[in-house]
Amino acid sequence: MGKERLASTYPYANSQGYLTFKNDCGGFNNIRQAFEFFITVAWLTQRTLVFPVTEVEFFFQFAIAFFFFNFGESQKKKKKKGWYLIDWGPMKRAVPENTAGVSNYWTFFDVHDMSKTIAVMNLTTFLGLEWDNLHIDEAQVFEKQEDPNGVVRESEKWNWDTRQRFKKWLNQVSVQNGFALSWGPSHNVLMWPNKQSVLQSSLSRFSQPELQIKDARNNSVDLDRYIGSRDQMLTLIPKKIKNKKNPVTITIINKNKSEYIGKEKYHEKTHLHFPSCYEDDMGHWRYLCQVATTTAFADFENEKKFKRLIRDHVHLVPEAFEIASYVIAELGLFQYASAHIRRNDFQFKGSWVNAQDSFDNMQEYWDNAQPIYVASDAPSTFFKSVFTILYSLLFEKIKTKGPIYRWQDFFGDDFEPDFEDVNGEPIKEFQKYVKSKQAKQKGIIREKYPNLLVPRKLVGVIEMIICAGGHVFFGTTASTYSAYIQRLRGYIDAPDKHVLYHNQKGPEHWGYHPTEYMREFEDMWEDIKDYC
DSSP, X not given: OOHHHHHTTOOOTTOOSEEEEOOOSSXXXXXXXXXXXXXXXXXXXXXXXXXXXXXSOOOOSSOOBOOOOSSOGGGGSOOOOSOXXXXXXXXXXXXXXXXXXXXXXXXXXXXXXXXXXXXXXXXXXXXXXXXXXXXXXXXXXXXXXXXXXXXXXXXXXXXXXXXXHHHHHHHHHHHHTTOBOOOOTXXXXXXXXXXXXXXXXXXXXXXXXXXXXXXXXXXXXXXXXXHTTOOOOEEEOOOOOTTOSSOOOEEEEOTTOOOOXXXXXXXXOSEEEEOTTGGGOTTTXXXXXXXXXXXXXXXXXXXXXXXXXXXXXXXXXXXXXXXXXXXXXXXXXXXXXXXXXXXXXXXXXXXXXXXXXXXXXXXXXXXXXXXXXXXXXXXXXXXXXXXXHHHHHXXXXXXXXXXXXXXXXXXXXXXXXXXXXXXXXXXXXXXXXXXXXXXXXXXXXXXXXXXXXXXXXXXXXXXXXXXXXXXXXXXXXXXXHHHHHHHHHHHTTOSOOOOEETTBSSSOOOOOOTTOOSSOOTHHHHTTTTOO
């Protein structure tokens, strides 16, 4: 999605200011989780969501060159600029030819659909509109450069150093000047439209036993359980049309349900910012969450609208679903099992098990000798040893073939380069690539559709969709990748939505923990399954 499309949604008549953010410092699904939270706040406060310094080197509408002097020697050391495990990092599959690559949100998310519900804007447009209101000391921080004729250069690019210094500057100035939001969902909970309304409402799910969330032990979740141990206190009042007698408020409350308007007066600020991972302070400045537990609504109908917003307008790009559909059509929707086996750099080593244990944990849930699709960054030896042997013996015993499928069985081992250009039309370059490497194309889908462009960066999200199409799915504990597959399965109403893992026996029996971000909450899809 190009910058012109993003800018065209502005101005919205009801936009109450701007909300900027920095990407989360984790991998794709950590970035996604924080992104969903930022969208939630933008939607509730009617602010325009401004995408961060773009991670793609496009040509700007005008040139802005920054010269920084106050950020110390540490900034001179070059760091990676793209997204972790997309552009750089210890990748075992779909490794880019150039690890200095860059990424952006519209590569993965359908920003066109998103813009139907919230105002969105790119940073270039934001700076152009708000340059004079940012209170930037240009003599010390940066200057706006023009060519000798006084015309702003249109071909200037933001290089790596410019992007990194700008992100650091914006984080620092937002904290120092009081427009940074330390609203990490692990410590905060939003009350919509305000605390009093939620407490007194007869329309909330918390006041209606038949609507209350149930945990795995069938215990009800009341408002106190929903809030849990979250204990920060802030209040945001979005600006509304003047002369309104009762402006809508968002309240961020603590466990004791205290309320106050902070000295920062966020409701009066045109610009608010989420400085993700600022100074490596993950307690105050990180926004990992399952978006299902970020907001308590006074009216259950508004809660359903919110969940529909996330389902219908904050989704992966159609291209990913289309490519995944080729594989799902080959296997048959809900006619195969699926699994995500995470290894590689996974920080939670307790989630690692050997192939024998994975097989033992999964086999009793395979019905009718279904084939299985496995998305994994585990080395091929994991599959060529015990796992494959036992799987083959199981189906030989019942005289039915149940093959194990992986990505390369459909698309081959030859991952394509990143065909991305400033016009967003990589097809011509891809066609040249296909002609030059035609002999290397292998796999079921490759043979049928040799000209199908499969962007390398989308491989991971395509596999999530393929796994979502399985009759039964086995994830990896503590994996947000597996968790999002569970949500996708809920959205498409998969026949077996039990939370199962390859590295754990039996269905999960889990108590309710509102700050748990490594698993999904079923109400995200159950509440809106009949809501269109």
